[in-house]
Each structure stands twice: as structure tokens, then as C-alpha cells.
Amino acid sequence: MRTAKHLLPLIFATALLSAAPRPIDFTANLPAKGTFPAKWIHGSPSLLDNTDPPVQVHWYNAHTVIMRENKAYNYEGAFMYLYFGNDRAILLDQGSTSSRNEWPLRDVVDGVIAQWAKANGRSPDIELVLAFSHLHGDHFAAINQFIDRPKTRMMGLTHEEMVAFWGMKNYPADQVEFDLGGRKILVWGNPGHIDSEFAYYDTYTQILFTGDVFYRGRCYVGNFRMWLASMKRLVEFAATHLVAHIVGCHIEITTKGQDYPRGTTYQPDEPPVQMDVAMLKRTYAFAQTIKEPGIYFTGDVYICNQTRFKTTIDRNPYAY
Numbered sequence: 082m083r084t085a086k087h088l089l090p091l092i093f094a095t096a097l098l099s100a101a102p103r104p105i106d107f108t109a110n111l112p113a114k115g116t117f118p119a120k121w122i123h124g125s126p127s128l129l130d131n132t133d134p135p136v137q138v139h140w141y142n143a144h145t146v147i148m149r150e151n152k153a154y155n156y157e158g159a160f161m162y163l164y165f166g167n168d169r170a171i172l173l174d175q176g177s178t179s180s181r182n183e184w185p186l187r188d189v190v191d192g193v194i195a196q197w198a199k200a201n202g203r204s205p206d207i208e209l210v211l212a213f214s215h216l217h218g219d220h221f222a223a224i225n226q227f228i229d230r231p232k233t234r235m236m237g238l239t240h241e242e243m244v245a246f247w248g249m250k251n252y253p254a255d256q257v258e259f260d261l262g263g264r265k266i267l268v269w270g271n272p273g274h275i276d277s278e279f280a281y282y283d284t285y286t287q288i289l290f291t292g293d294v295f296y297r298g299r300c301y302v303g304n305f306r307m308w309l310a311s312m313k314r315l316v317e318f319a320a321t322h323l324v325a326h327i328v329g330c331h332i333e334i335t336t337k338g339q340d341y342p343r344g345t346t347y348q349p350d351e352p353p354v355q356m357d358v359a360m361l362k363r364t365y366a367f368a369q370t371i372k373e374p375g376i377y378f379t380g381d382v383y384i385c386n387q388t389r390f391k392t393t394i395d396r397n398p399y400a401y
């Protein structure tokens with residue numbers, strides 16, 4: 082009897098432990114495989130008749146979600162990346178539309194978090210970190226929708242706040258590690274599109290997020306020297322780390338390499354959002370030959386070197 086009584090707390094503790102969810106292992110069998118949709122939502126000829134959801138939610142894998150903003154709400158058609166870890170999730174970029182009534186990103190993200198929590202036997206009140214590539218309005222517009230969400234941290238809206246948030250001492254060269262709970266995100270400075278921008282590498286999927294510095298569209302370069310140095314940093318990173326995919330925030334070209342005019346809300350002939358290291362290397366090699374401002378097509382992407390927001394064609398063939 083005495084022995085049994087003595088064992089009771091141990092039995093209770095064991096029962097409690099078995100009820101707690103087992104940590105997810107984000108370090109085995111890397112890269113964690115995932116899939117992209119065959120086609121993303123890409124606007125429609127008549128936006129009034131658009132029947133797509135405001136935000137397309139795509140589960141790349143069980144712990145990774147990629148979302149796209151409906152072009153009927155904003156032509157930017159921004160991509161957003163949500164990574165789950167054992168302790169917290171991070172949402173990279175928050176789209177182009179502020180109003181929750183107009184474009185309910187917060188509700189979509191809350192729904193996705195609840196779905197993930199249920200599937201993994203966890204509480205949906207997991208901490209959420211809101212970060213973004215850079216301080217252009219098409220990358221953080223909906224951040225305000227999360228103001229009243231409990232357990233939420235935001236990286237800040239000034240350069241000083243952002244650099245301090247990541248604990249960087251030497252921007253842009255410093256590379257810091259941010260732990261989602263067994264899933265590490267590497268973050269470093271990635272300026273050149275604008276002076277204040279960041280690159281994010283997910284060690285679990287090995288997806289490298291390059292923001293507006295490098296993507297399938299018009300890479301608008303504000304400061305060429307900074308941009309070229311950032312491209313070099315990305316190429317060097319890819320030479321020393323495994324990179325499964327490179328992703329950006331927008332798609333602005335056709336599968337044949339023509340750029341859609343700025344403001345296009347219907348892109349029926351889009352290439353995928355994901356790119357590879359060979360494209361990055363080709364673009365960097367091409368960029369090294371650029372001597373003056375102008376629009377350059379590298380064969381993969383456009384480099385719009387100090388051209389402001391010009392496109393190669395000024396007439397929208399999809400207008401009516």
C-alpha cells in the first residue's frame with residue numbers, strides 16, 4: 082500500500098505528460114518536402130465577377146502555408162508565408178490591403194492557425210510573429226489587423242526597430258537565427274530595392290524568401306550598388322546552404338517573359354512563384370554587366386535599374 086501511494090504522483094505526472102503534444106521534429110529528413118499549386122489565383126477579366134477567395138491558402142506541407150492576395154482586391158497579388166514551429170509561428174508579409182472589412186487577412190490567418198493547432202493537438206493561442214521583407218505598403222498593409230491579437234509580436238515599422246527586433250549589430254551583413262521552437266529561420270539584410278529590406282531562409286523547407294530584391298517580375302532597383310551586393314550575398318548563401326526554392330512576393334511576367342504592365346489585375350499566363358538557384362546565379366552574372374540605369378531582361382526576370390516604376394510596355398493588353 083505504501084509503495085502504491087508513493088507512486089501516485091508519478092502516475093499522474095505520466096498521464097499529464099502523455100496528454101501534452103509531442104514536439105514536432107523540424108530537423109530530420111531535410112528539406113521538408115512540399116508542393117506548390119499548379120496555378121495560383123491570378124485575377125479575372127472582370128473583377129466585379131471575381132469568385133476567388135480574398136486570400137488563397139495553400140498548405141505547402143503540414144507546417145508551412147503560402148497565401149496569395151486576390152488581385153481583385155489589389156493588383157499587387159502579394160504572396161505571404163506562414164511557418165509554424167513548436168513555440169511560435171511567423172508570418173512573413175501581410176499583403177497590400179489594410180481594411181479587415183475589405184480583405185480579412187487576420188481572419189484567414191486565425192483560421193489557418195486554428196486548423197494547424199487542431200491537427201497537431203495544440204492550443205490555437207500560439208505566439209504569432211509578424212515580420213516582413215521591407216517597408217513598402219504592399220508588404221505590411223494588414224499588420225494593423227493583428228493589433229488586438231494576444232501573444233503577437235511585430236518587428237516594427239522603422240529601420241531601427243526592425244534591426245533591433247532581430248538583434249542585428251551590423252546591417253546588412255549580420256545573419257541572425259530566429260527560433261520558432263525547433264525550426265530555425267535565418268535572417269539578414271537584403272537592401273537595394275529599398276535601403277531597408279531583409280532576406281529569410283527557413284531551415285526546415287530550405288525555402289529562401291528574397292522579397293522584392295529577386296522575384297519573377299520587375300526587380301525594381303533603387304540603389305544598384307546595394308542591390309548588387311545583396312545579390313552577391315544571396316549567391317554566396319546558396320553556395321554554402323541547401324536551397325530548395327527561392328520565392329518572392331509577386332509575379333509580374335508571363336511564362337514567355339513579357340512583363341505585365343503595372344496595375345494588371347488579370348494574369349492568365351503566369352509562371353510559378355518559385356525560382357531556383359540557377360536563376361539567381363544567372364541574374365547576378367547578368368547584373369554584373371549593367372553599367373547604367375534602364376530596364377534589362379535577363380532571360381528570367383527584369384532588372385529595372387533606377388527606372389522608378391516603369392514597365393516595358395505602357396498599354397495593358399488585358400484592359401477593356
Ligand SMILES: [Zn+2]
Binds near residue numbers: 219220
Ligand atoms: Zn512589393
